[in-house]
Amino acid sequence: MSPNIRSFIRDLAADLLYATGITQPSNRIKDHPFSIVTFHRVLPAELLKSYPINGIAVTPDEFAWFVKIFKKHFVCGTLSENFARWQAGEITERPLLSITFDDGQLDNFLYAQPILKAAKIPATFFAVTNGVEHNDTLWYDRLAYAIVKLFEQEPKNLEHYLNELNLTATGTAHEIAISIVEQAKAVNADQRLNWVKQFEQAVGGLARPDWDGMMNWQQLAELAKNGHEIGSHSISHPILPLCNDTELQDEIVLSRKILQENLNTPIKSFCYPNGDGDERTVSVIKEAGYSQAVTTKWGQNKHGISPFLLKRFDIQSQTSRCRKGDLSVARLAWRLSPFFPKRM
Numbered sequence: 001m002s003p004n005i006r007s008f009i010r011d012l013a014a015d016l017l018y019a020t021g022i023t024q025p026s027n028r029i030k031d032h033p034f035s036i037v038t039f040h041r042v043l044p045a046e047l048l049k050s051y052p053i054n055g056i057a058v059t060p061d062e063f064a065w066f067v068k069i070f071k072k073h074f075v076c077g078t079l080s081e082n083f084a085r086w087q088a089g090e091i092t093e094r095p096l097l098s099i100t101f102d103d104g105q106l107d108n109f110l111y112a113q114p115i116l117k118a119a120k121i122p123a124t125f126f127a128v129t130n131g132v133e134h135n136d137t138l139w140y141d142r143l144a145y146a147i148v149k150l151f152e153q154e155p156k157n158l159e160h161y162l163n164e165l166n167l168t169a170t171g172t173a174h175e176i177a178i179s180i181v182e183q184a185k186a187v188n189a190d191q192r193l194n195w196v197k198q199f200e201q202a203v204g205g206l207a208r209p210d211w212d213g214m215m216n217w218q219q220l221a222e223l224a225k226n227g228h229e230i231g232s233h234s235i236s237h238p239i240l241p242l243c244n245d246t247e248l249q250d251e252i253v254l255s256r257k258i259l260q261e262n263l264n265t266p267i268k269s270f271c272y273p274n275g276d277g278d279e280r281t282v283s284v285i286k287e288a289g290y291s292q293a294v295t296t297k298w299g300q301n302k303h304g305i306s307p308f309l310l311k312r313f314d315i316q317s318q319t320s321r322c323r324k325g326d327l328s329v330a331r332l333a334w335r336l337s338p339f340f341p342k343r344m
């Protein structure tokens, strides 16, 4: 089927499901679902051009559109607050939804916060404590930035390094960066860091653009003061199931302690880096005193789900657009409904 026809059919299905009310959130309130949406970065269009992993970023205008739709169709609140209301069986006039941000990027503070403030919607921000304390760029961004810089300097050099490390990837600089980041998720922490260092060495150090950075303690404290929730997203954003027991304790237990001490507020929510957890991870999270944890597993939450394995909807602007390119309520509502086929 040609992409045009597929796109046409998707629009038709989305519009039909919305017009008949099937995917309208208010019509599903009897099922008492709890929805959690995920954002990573909110970047103005001119900065977005120099961000390699652009699938996890939306522009401020796009974010404002999402917030407007969420506010109209859902009762929005922090993860802790809304999860507690949902678990207590509270029936609200519209279904409950929580907006979450992973990673604690500075752009969240600069570009998302004013939009949330104007809409009077509190959200949950998951911080990586090394990022907060040292302004450390997360490993996947370091890797992607270095690869793109190397490609821009001399594509042949990048090819040489990829061969040296036994890696294969083709396409544009951004596509190669995304592919290598995906491959790096499957190897242990030492090897991953080695890749990051090799590529950074090749371009003469950290390749992060000047505009990029992480939120600091003052900014997180300001978010908390304004009613937002701060949650833990570990110390170093590792792949938790690949950590040994000591590392796991630090990443989950110590990160909570560091956040609580610096922000002087209870930290109730945890977010699995890269969405990866296992039984051992879950039990450490429970013991650490968190009330809930969120994964990257797609879908809405129904009663009976473990509070430590909550599902979320990853929000992307391109998948919420109709074939003409406009952001579409029908498309978004379909994606946030249980009727969205996983393979689309």
Ligand SMILES: [Zn+2]
Binding pocket: 102, 103, 233, 237, 272, 273, 274
């Ligand atoms: Zn993350």
